[in-house]
Amino acid sequence: MxxxxxxxxxxxxxxxxxxxxxxxxxxxxxxxxxxxxxxxxxxxxxxxxxxxxxxxxxxxxxxxxxxxxxxxxxxxxxxxxxxxxxxxxxxxxxxxxxxxxxxxxxxxxxxxxxxxxxxxxxxxxxxxxxxxxxxxxxxxxCEIGECATIGGLTGMVPFTRIGAYAYVGGVSKVNADVPPYMLVDGSPAVVRGVNVVGLRRAGMPAAERRVLQDAYRLLYRSGLAPQKALERIRSELPALPPVVRLSEFIAGARHGVCGPPRRGAGEGGDVTPEPESERV
Incomplete structure (x- = not known):
């Protein structure tokens, strides 16, 4: 030595x-x-x-x-x-x-x-x-799942969780749980879409990525409350491992989960396509 x-x-x-x-x-x-x-x-x-x-x-x-x-x-x-x-x-x-x-x-x-x-x-x-x-x-x-990425200058409120393979954009304020596989950004952080690029790099099959995008639409585009959206995810989508993991994470959230962006907030004439519209 x-x-x-x-x-x-x-x-x-x-x-x-x-x-x-x-x-x-x-x-x-x-x-x-x-x-x-x-x-x-x-x-x-x-x-x-x-x-x-x-x-x-x-x-x-x-x-x-x-x-x-x-x-x-x-x-x-x-x-x-x-x-x-x-x-x-x-x-x-x-x-x-x-x-x-x-x-x-x-x-x-x-x-x-x-x-x-x-x-x-x-x-x-x-x-x-x-x-x-x-x-x-x-x-x-706080808890951070495997292969998650936390952007620079981001702050997390005590006892919050970030799920596996999630991506948190820089200078975000995380005051609720971030579901696995999602991309969030903002202060407070809101869900912008599925972390398609990260999942592709991690080797997740395209079929599983597409089902996660279906789950994202039910959670954040249907207008349903999280628990109602969760019921539809469990009844309508195939029980693939990522879907099961996402469902269990949301069901176990004690401090709520990050919500969708407010409609019209900060939107001008040019709206950047959200990540869920990317090639899977």
Whole structure:
């Protein structure tokens, strides 16, 4: 380990650091930290509390992982931590805070990209392959599904959820749950259509994408309340896995789901076609 650790780094003797890990200059590694094989920790990083880095994780310069939660109810000394999945990349000056509950974890999955200056607060759960773009603020107890993308400068209200493969446009305010596979944007965020481009890139078959567009029309173009639209989706559309997942997500929403744009709001003579009109 010695050859891979910069001489100015402070590594507590209690920390468990794999011999193949690398730690940069002036970084501080606390006693309850576990660093896996092939992990790279940049310069001036701080890892405190319980932090577990799976193999292949990369931490950019100046990032702070495991810091005290910004929650007035948090009691000092509560044993909690941060877990980062294999091959996730955390870029420069990101902050990820540990959980508030005893033996709780703030979890970031495998293969994620958390871009510079973003913040992930206490008790959040981020799924595998998610992308969080610069300056996004993920507040406490939020959930982000796998392969979702969160645009830069986006803010999430505590306890909200973003479904798998959803895309949140930059500078959005997410104050309700974002259904999986949807594209949302705005302040507050509203659903603009199905994330067709993302689903195509992810390899979802065209037949499944078309059925999701049918579900989108029932949810956001029929004028029905979400629960009534959900009943029609379940009775009229084939029970393909993405449709079932979408239905279960909406049924489990405790804080409501993002709605459609207001009719006529901001519309001029030229209206950009919504994503659901794209080639599937």
């Amino acid at each position: 010695a050859d891979a650790v910069h001489p100015t780094a402070l590594v507590d003797p209690g920390a468990r650091v794999h011999p193949a890990a690398r730690i940069g200059a002036f970084s501080i590694i606390g006693p309850a930290v576990t660093v896996g094989a092939d992990v790279e920790i940049g310069h001036h990083c701080v890892l405190e509390g319980r932090v577990e880095l799976a193999p292949g994780v990369k931490i950019g310069h100046g990032s702070i992982l495991g810091g005290r939660p910004q929650d007035l109810k948090f009691k000092e000394g509560t044993p909690s931590g941060v877990r980062i999945g294999a091959k996730t990349v955390v870029r420069e000056y990101v902050t990820i805070h540990r959980a508030t509950r005893a033996d709780g974890w703030t979890d970031v999955g495998a293969g994620c990209l958390v871009m510079a200056m973003s913040h992930i607060a206490h008790d959040c759960k981020v799924g595998d392959g998610a992308i969080i773009i610069n300056y996004a603020g993920i507040t406490g107890h």
